[in-house]
Amino acid sequence: MFRIDRRSTLLALIAACAFGTAHADEPVPQDQPTAPAEPDKPADPPPDDKPADAPTDKPVDRPKDAPVEKPAETKPKATVTVRGSVIDNNTKVGLPAAVVQFTQPGNELTIATELDGTFTIVLAPGTYVVTFATPEFLEHKQTITLTDKPVSLDINLDPVPATSQETIEIVDKIDTRKESAVLAVRRAAATVSDGVSSQEISRTPDSNAGDAMKRVVAVSVVEGKYVALRGLEGRYVTTLLNGILLPSPEPDRNAVPLDLFPTTLLSTMTVVKSYSPHLPGQFGGGTLSIDTSSFPTSFEVKLGVSTSANTVSTGKDGLTNADARGFRSFLGFDDGSRALPKAIPRNRAVRDMDPGETERIGESLPNVWTPEGETVTPNLGLTAMVGNTTKIGGKRVGYLASGMLRHSFTERSGRNAGVGITDQGLVQTDSLSYDVGVAEATVGALVNAGIDLSKNDEISVFGMYSHVGEDTSQLASGFKEQDATDIDVSRLSFVERALMFTQVHGKHLLNRSRRLELRWQGNYAKTSRDELDTRDLVYSVDQMAGTRSYQDQPGSGQHFWQELRDTAGGGGADLQFRVGPARIQTGTLAQLSNRQLGGRRFRFKFVGDSSTVRNLPAEQMFAPDNIGSEFELEEGTLQEDSYQAKLNTFAGYALSEVEIHPKFRVIGGARVERSTQEMTNGSRYAIAGLQTEVNRDDNDVLPAVNLVFSPRPDTNVRAAYSYTLTRPRFRELAPFLFFDYVRRRDISGNPNLLTTHIHNADLRFEWFASEDEVFAASAFYKQFVDPIEQVAANVNADATFLNAKAGNLIGGEIEARTTLGRLDSSLRRIRLGANIAVMRSRVDLGKEQMLLTSQSRPLYGQSPFVVNFALGYVAPKLGDFNLLYNVIGQRITDVGIEGLPDTYEKPVHRLDFVAARALRKDLKLKLSASNLLNQTVKLDQGSITVNEYKPGVSFALGLDWTP
Secondary structure, three states, X not given: OXXXXXXXXXXXXXXXXXXXXXXXXXXXXXXXXXXXXXXXXXXXXXXXXXXXXXXXXXXXXXXXXXXXXXXXXXOOOOOEEEEEEEEEOOOOOEOOOOEEEEEEOOEEXXXXXXXXXXXXEEEOOEEEEEEEEOOOEOOEEXXXXXXXXXXXXXXEEOEOOOOOOOOEEEOOOOOOOOHHHHHHHHHHOOOOEEEEEHHHHOOOXXXXXXXXXXXXXXXXXXXXXXXXXXXXOHHXXXXXXXXXXXXXOOOOOOOOOHHHOEHHHEEEEEEEOOOOOOOOOEOOOEEEEEEEOOOOOOOEEEEEXXXXXXXXXXXXXXXXXXXXXXXXXXXXXXXXXXXXXXXXXXXXXXXXXXXXXXXXXXXXXXXXXXXXXXXXOOEEEEEEEEEEEEEXXXXXXXXXXXXXXXXXXXXXXXXXXEEEEEOOEEEEEEEEEEEEEEEEEEEXXXXXXXXXXXXXXXXXXXXXXXXXXXXXXXXXXXXXXXXXXXXXEXXXXXXXXXXXXXXXXXXXXXXXXXXXXXXXXXXXXXXXXXXXXXXXXXXXXXXXXXXXXXXOOOOOOEEEEEEEEEEEEEEEEEEEEEEOOEEEEEEEEEEEEEEEEEEEEEEEEEOXXXXXXXXXXXXXXXXXXXXXXXXXXXEXXXXXXXXXXXXXXXXXXXXXXXXEEOOEEEEEEEEEEEEEEEEEEXXXXXXXXXXXXXXXXXXXXXXXXXEEEEEEXXXXXXXXXXXXXXXXXXXXXXXXXXXXXXXXXXXXXXXXXXXXXXXXXXXXXXXXXXXOEEEEEXXXXXXXXXXXXXXEOOOOOOEEEXXXXXXXXXXXXXXXXXXXXXOOHHHOOEEEEEEEEEEEEEEEOOOOOOOXXXXXXXXXXXXXXXXXXXXXXXXXXXXXXXXXXXEEOOEEEXXXXXXXXXXXXXXXXXXXXXXXXXXXXXXXXXXXXXXOOOOOEEEEEOOEEEEEEOOOOEEEEEEEEOO
């Protein structure tokens, strides 16, 4: 809410909202007034309903031999660029959305400043009266004369005196969803950062935050949902939602899966690459800050529907689970059929029981093991949004409610291989062909509401819920050297992941003259992951006899349930004020989290003496008649299948921003952070395993300094240094074994792990040529002290965690976003965007890891380069067209041991096309084609490909209705 004392300023601000910001490539001629352009509006029809090309007056007679006059050639008019800033004379802070009005006789142009108070405009030479105005500040006027040289125009405005009586209320806000707003925030920021706005996301085929993040400089995405910043993933990336650190719903990794965040619910995503003390101290590759959509300033309703298809899935026979039936399954929720059967006791293990009772429990388990074939139908997406800002009881109230549903099916066929080493070198051992079908449904909802209690006090409440259900069916067959036979493998799994997040936020201006501002927040987050009745089955195959036999071994004939709950809550307060030339910010935070993981596993052990029953199909083999007589149910739950853990973090920080010179500012400070980690494992149902307890306290002081030199209002040179940390995860500390069912190996924790500390250094040059153009070049270096690495524990490829001796990462980034209007004004509708990051990392594991093939290698999951390119064109009557390209360099997915080389995921070149067109004022059509090159995804271990598949080309069609 703003207040001003001049009605002319109100009119100027309304004009700024109506006409928008002038584009640098479209100077305003002196001989005509400006008017709002409507490129998509058809021309008015001529009078009397005549055709558009019909003459309206009688033609003029011309002598037959009269020469035809050629039109005189016109030279392009000269232009001059005016750049400047509007600054609060008391605080020396740029004023956002300030009105700047250029006036000549018969000609007037009004623009608004960016979020940091700067503006840029291109005008024709001449004399102008310039008016600067913004709410709560005194208006300023001056006359300037423009020639052929660029002009810098920086103005300091004084606040309106407190005795001023007349006030006019204006309700307005800057739309932070726009690309220009994101760039304005980035230009004014104290840290090195990059971001992507919802406007940019709308030009891509991306459906969730994970897809959208791969467009950002030096960002890659692992497994389609885990983000890697500057080649670092997992423990080195923290995710903030509206400023709050999110817990991960994954039991074995720190990373937050970004497919939980549909793009329709997002406003901006920012990657902070240099540390600031107001951020959590857990900072390695960077911090991903996700901001959700806020309420609009006027009434808005939007409905959307979309459908998509894939060349390797849609219309083909896909693998599905017979349990996946009904409307709840379509939405990604279990309908109860996969829940732990009621016959299984909750107060004791299924062990040493009466044989009859054990038989009844075994018969109660679902007897579906084999995936079914089903024709894959097109995918579906639905979105809805409503929001407004209005007056209730004299108070300004804003609200936004948004919801979405997406259901998709992916079918994938590929090949796995095993690798061994002999005197002759590498040889292929295992060879398996596989088919995987994944039915995935995402449901999301967001509610945001706020109220201005007074002109200095506002409170907002935010709530978000996101749920992803994945129903996966797998079949594999081929030769397995360890079993010395061909095998058939099947797996059915259903996993639900959910995030519920609520936050209350307040902002209060306590002292206007000193800009004393208090911000506070309280939050509660709950994440969950339920793995419901994963069923694994293995058969040995006799190719000569044409038969197969049930393999009676761990991991075969098994049912597995696992439930994870992570609840976190806390709050904090921040105080901002000025002391002389310094802007001080200090604050405190307490964040408490509690995690509980529980699992139970059962398998059918063959106890009969008839071998023919082991040759039956699974549903017949495990029929009720054979339970008890041929197969006996046993519970194999281990102590490590369950654990309880806590992580409590308490922090305080202080930082100061000092403008040493109008063009040079220093932002420095420190954060003090104390964390306590507790973990105990154990299960009442366990048959064996180690029960243990882990307790540790860490106290850290984390300093940071950011330097910003701005030789011009549109240019920054940044330098930064910080000292940060990454803590071990719960399971990395626990000294017990747990089984990794994806990699088929045991992994054990290490309670002696040290916290990793990191020295970070950044250098960046950035030039913001206009409101939506940027050119930037960066260099960075990171030195890791005691980095934690997953390493081989024995020759069976089992793994554990150790602190390596040292590690480092060095790299550079180049980014450009511009239009071809810089070459010729006729090309201004063509947009170009490109960024490339080149990185090199090394970790020294030391002589303790002699089992590993390489004691010095790149960091796990780190890519040597990331490249993005975007070409866009806006045709006034046809629509918006965008071509996007992405590729990342090869990265380690598995560390080699005993002379075997490391496994690398090879680069995949991806090309996407998106077209959008307004069919009418309230209806917009969007068409996209993703992964047009359809390159094979390959993992190579030396010269042998150990996994490969083709993801297919996807096509999507969407329709948005805004009544």
